[in-house]
Amino acid sequence: MKNLLSTLMLFVLIQFSYSQNASLSGKVVDNNQSPLIGVNITVKNTAKGIETNENGEFEITNIENGTYQLIISYIGFKTKEIEFTISNNENISLNTITLYEGNEILNEVVLDVNRKNKFSRKESAYVSKMPLKYIDNSQVYNTVTNQLLVSQNVNTFEDAIKNAAGVTKLWSSTGRSGDGAGYYSSRGFAVQPQLVNGVPGITNGFINPSNVERVEVIKGPSGTLFGSSVTSYGGLINIITKKPYKGTGGEISLSGGSYDFSKLNADINVSANDKLSFRLNAGFQQQHSFQDAGLKKSVFIAPSLSYQFNNNLTFNFSYEASSNEQTNETFLFLNRYAPLAFSSIDDLNYDTELSFTSNDVTIQNITQNYRGELAWKISDQWSSQTLISGGIAKSLGYYTYLWNGSDELFNLYAQDTDSKTKTTNLQQNFTGTFKIGDLQNKLLVGLDYLNYNIIDNSSNWGYLHTINLQGDLVYGEPAINEENLSTALNGIGNLNSDVSQNIFGAYISDVINITPSLSVMGSVRYDRFDYQGDRNDTSDDDTEYIESAFSPKFGIVYQPILNELSIFANYQNGFSYLDPQYITDFDTGEVTLQSYDVEQANQFEVGVKSNLFNNKLEATLSYYNINVDNKYYWATKTQDLEINSQGIELEINANPIDKLNIHSGFSFNDSEITNSPSATFLEGNRYGESGPEITYNLWADYKFFKNFGAGLGFNGQSEYDTMVDYKSVTGSFNLPAYTIFNASLYYETNKYRVSVKANNFTDETYYSGWSTVTPQQRREIIGSFTFKF
Structure with a gap:
């Protein structure tokens, strides 16, 4: 009996050992044989997947017998597919797998299960227009990740951008013609969000963040790679939208809260087969103001698709259409030409509950943006990216503002806007790696064409009434409504302006690895500007001016600890084409058209980047110095400021x-x-676009249990003089410093997420401005429910 039991036990163990499934292992490295951390490894048509560890290694277990496709993908690198066969439950090792760098593609696979530092995502193919790891890049950029947006339950673009170091709001979106998007200050210069997925994407209104995957804020003058139309000397804002992926799933979100806030959003992804993926994101959002009047409404739809012809050729297309309607936020424009009657918020004696507007007086922004990409893997070392993109942004309705005409009184002026901005952009980029002797080169060669056209049939400006900041009528029509505004603007004429600009650009950038720890970068761009416009409707003679500009860029990176610590320095150039201006000689009455040189800005920067403790500490510290020698000054229409x-x-x-x-x-x-x-009188003053000297932000997210978590944070800035450009004439007007506290609670599973968020939970009264004063959002509570499938 004992022998029989032993025999049966041996038989069971043999059968059990044969029934065990096999494992697949390997190591993923880049072209320099450095291990790649966090590479996505998936077995096609199965639920099996993993990320590489700190040594670039992976192991997938419990694989049944059969033939499979292994998909290896990593942002900034070309996706590789490897076929493997499991037989007789034998473990397989793929040894070392080399990934070659290439453009980021839309159908990337992203697994966040094993990612620990969830607010870190620095790898991007947009910043350098070539695959370059953050720690290898001599330029600084901040990334506001999707995980951070979800943790903070972000519902406005303004709340998203607060997470970028050194970026602060100057103006909210106005919706007005041409430049109605919000203004932000970065490194002392104003910038607007005008880049979408690495190409121009114009909007005149506020941005719905529901289709935003992440936001990249690229710091410093960046004209060499991006030109002048979408950048400022402080940097640029690149919005990355949500993209299709292989698989079927999505989520539906519903939110509600303070001031009649409501939001509905649906995000659905479908893969018809292994080649075609389609994603549809659509939503509606609205909220009233904390003041006595004011509202914002937004509806958008954003389809996108990716079609993979074969392993070497992929077509990607994305489109977004939105319709926004809003009242003008309270903009108190302070007098720039005479001494002010007040020098602080206390002196202003403004009741911030008053909006001085009506919900019947709104401005609409209809925006469309599209982007088509053909990504071709020519070889393991070379790839091609062909892009065509464009958009149209319309402003329709009433734009109003309050001007401090004299003493403590404000005049309300209005315009009936009717304008559209159209863009068409063509790009061709080639990227590749090659060696000259022992020197590894990463090369980018690109061509760029941008057509920018503004057609403005808005009315001239009209006056409605004069009030004080307690809401008392001093003179004019008592009510602000559509009927009174129409009467005030009747018969004053229209702008009838049609201005077009064609920009032809070419650029080249080379990153040379002298040693694995030392690399240098050199880039240069040439742009030719062809400006075509007219003098409103007073002349039939079109004006045409042609200018050109060169923009160089250099950088050096040394890594004392390879892939973990780098010391960098850069020289970057930015430039700006100035439209010709009509100048009136008041002695003779003669009007002439004045052209200007292309503005130039130059930055020198040094700093340190880290990616320590297995990516648990990612930090960047830098010092920058930017000089502009020929800045245009709007008041004198001269080009002689030095900043x-x-x-x-x-x-x-x-x-x-x-x-x-x-x-x-x-x-x-x-x-x-x-x-x-x-x-x-301007000399020695702080430049007006600079905003406050000090800004800061922090957000911490902690999961107490498996599904329950909380977030807590703050953002703030120092006091600053919103009239600093004009204080020699007007005196100063200081906007007070502030610190805003926010908090959230959430419960999350694989199927749903429930959260509640308190913004400004201490109910701080604070302001933004740029020679203006605008009260900001008071305390608001927002609850959200998301169903995942």
Whole structure:
């Protein structure tokens, strides 16, 4: 009996060993044989997947016998597919697998299951237009990740951009003609969000964040790779939209909260087969103001698709259409030409509950943007990217603002807007790697064409009434409504302007790895500007001006600890084409058309980047110094300002302990107008676009249990003079410093997420402005429910 039991036990063990499934293992490295961390490894048509560890290694277990396709994908690298066969439950090792760098494609596979530092996502193919890891890049950029947006339950683009170190809001979106998008300050200069997925994407209104996958804020003058139309000397804002992926799934979200906030969003992805993936994102959002009047409404639809012809050729297309309607936020424009009757918020004596508008007076923005991409893998070393993109942004309705005409009184002016901005962009990029001797080169060669056309049939400006900041009527029509505005604007004429600009650009960039730890980068761009416009409707003679500009860029990176710590320095150039201006000689009455040189800005920057403790501490600290020598000054229409802007920036993404993620930023900016021959009273002043000297932000997210978590954070800035450009004439007007606290609670499973968010939960009264005063959002509570499938 004993022998029989032993025999049966042996038989069971043999059968059990044969029934075990096999495993697949390997190591993923780049072209320099450095291990790649966090590479997505998936077995096609199965639920099996994993990410590579800190050594670039992976192992997938419990694979049944059969033939499979292994998909290896990593942002900034070309996806590789490997066929493998499991037989007799034998374990297989693929040894070392090399991924070659290439453009980011839309159907990337992203697994976040094993990702610990969830607020860190620095790899991008947009910033350098070539695959370049963040720690290898001599340029600084901040990334606001999707995980951070979800953790904070972000419902406005303004709340999203607060997470970028050193970026602060100057103006909210106005919806007005031409430049109605929000204005933000970065490194001492104003910038608007005008780049979508790496190409121009124009909007005149506010941005619905429901289709935003992440936001990249690229710092410093970036004209060499991106030209002048979408950049400022402080940097640029690149919005990355949600893209299709292989698989079927999605989510439906419903939110509601303070001031009649409501939001419905649907995000659905479908893969018809292995080659075609389609994603549809659509939603509606609205909210009333915390003041006595004011509203914002937005509806959008954003389909996108990806079709993979074969392993070497992929076509990607994305489209977004939105219709926004809003009342004008309270913009108190302070008098720029005479001494102010007040110098602080207390002196202003403004009741912030008053909006001085009506819900019947709105402006609409209808926006469409499209982007088509043909990504061709020519070889393991070379790839081609062909892009065509464009858009149209319309402004329709009433734009109003309040101007401090005299003493403590404000005049309300209005315009009936009817304008559209159209863009068409063509790009061709070739990227590749090659060796010259022992030197590894990463090369980008690109061509760029942009047509920019503004057609403006808006009315001239009309006056409605004069009030004080307690809402008392002093003179004019008592009510602000559509009927009174129509009467005020009747018979005053229209602008009838049609201005077009064609920009032809060519650029080349080369990153040379002298050693695995030392690399240098050199880039140059040439642009030719062909400006075509007219003098409103007073002349039939079109004007045409042609200018050109060169823009160089250099960088150096040294890594004392390879892939973990780098020391970098860069020289970057930015430039700006200035439209010709009509100048009136008041002595003779003669009107002439004045052209200008292309503005130039130059930055020198040094800093340190880290990716330590297995990506648990990602940090960047840098010092920058930007000089503009020929800045245009709008009041004198001369080009003789000299501006210096310098400062430090710090950004940290950390995962110090399990389930705790931290994102924080700090900046200090010192800006000064160093020379101004045509307006000497400006010399020594801080440049008006610079905003506050100090900004800071922090957000921490901690999961107490498996499904329950909480977030807590703050953002703030120092006091600043919103009239600094004009204070020699007007005196100063200081907007007070503030710190805003926010918090959230959530419960999340694989099927749903329930969250509640409190913004400004201490109900702080605070302001933004740029020679203006605008009260900001008071305390709001928003609850959200998301169903995942």
